[in-house]
Amino acid sequence: EDQVTQSPEALRLQEGESSSLNCSYTVSGLRGLFWYRQDPGKGPEFLFTLYSAGEEKEKERLKATLTKKESFLHITAPKPEDSATYLCAVQTGGTSYGKLTFGQGTILTVHP
Amino acid sequence: ETGVTQSPTHLIKTRGQQVTLRCSSQSGHNTVSWYQQALGQGPQFIFQYYREEENGRGNFPPRFSGLQFPNYSSELNVNALELDDSALYLCASSFLTYEQYFGPGTRLTVT
Numbered sequence: 001e002d003q004v005t006q007s008p009e010a011l012r013l014q015e016g017e018s019s020s021l022n023c024s025y026t027v028s029g030l031r032g033l034f035w036y037r038q039d040p041g042k043g044p045e046f047l048f049t050l051y052s053a054g055e056e057k058e059k060e061r062l063k064a065t066l067t068k069k070e071s072f073l074h075i076t077a078p079k080p081e082d083s084a085t086y087l088c089a090v091q092t093g094g095t096s097y098g099k100l101t102f103g104q105g106t107i108l109t110v111h112p
Numbered sequence: 113e114t115g116v117t118q119s120p121t122h123l124i125k126t127r128g129q130q131v132t133l134r135c136s137s138q139s140g141h142n143t144v145s146w147y148q149q150a151l152g153q154g155p156q157f158i159f160q161y162y163r164e165e166e167n168g169r170g171n172f173p174p175r176f177s178g179l180q181f182p183n184y185s186s187e188l189n190v191n192a193l194e195l196d197d198s199a200l201y202l203c204a205s206s207f208l209t210y211e212q213y214f215g216p217g218t219r220l221t222v223t
Contacts, residue, residue, distance in 0.1 A: 031209070098209030102156070
């Protein structure tokens with residue numbers, strides 16, 4: 001069974017204090033790894049897709065990387081508006097449909 | 113370009129009742145997936161629809177059912193509601209199995 005574990009569960013940062021969120025996974029045949037941002041009471045907002053080990057993607061203060069066992073979401077010089085829950089999800093291969101298996105999320109709080 | 117929309121926003125039902133939730137896909141998308149998100153948890157896959165047929169299902173009982181219409185919009189139906197069905201229900205649309213874009217969700221409360 002596919003498993004996705006995110007750490008830490010919660011992270012508090014001061015504005016400008018860079019850090020990383022971790023997503024480790026155990027799957028058979030990874031097709032893609034997805035990062036989403038979710039604000040309270042809203043649907044997840046798509047951030048990145050990573051398909052192969054060594055791949056990196058960047059968007060503003062966020063950078064996502066992928067290895068064969070885990071992914072990191074690096075946040076550089078965060079601002080209070082980056083506060084949200086960050087979700088990691090995997091899509092596995094060998095199927096004809098795009099089921100996503102999510103981790104439980106990391107709650108990020110950035111203090112001014 | 114219109115994003116994914118869901119209705120209603122909030123819903124309160126009594127145990128044993130039935131509920132229908134609706135979702136309109138993003139323009140250009142032909143696949144719809146439904147997820148259930150309990151408080152403090154990641155979304156859990158319920159099922160996916162492609163070409164108006166169920167194209168994969170998660171670990172949910174048959175009282176969870178769905179439909180997809182020719183315009184790619186979709187419905188999620190839940191019969192015999194239980195207290196544990198209280199959650200945020202999320203619809204996501206995609207073009208085939210590519211990136212899924214989520215709607216704002218429907219908050220269902222079962223009392």
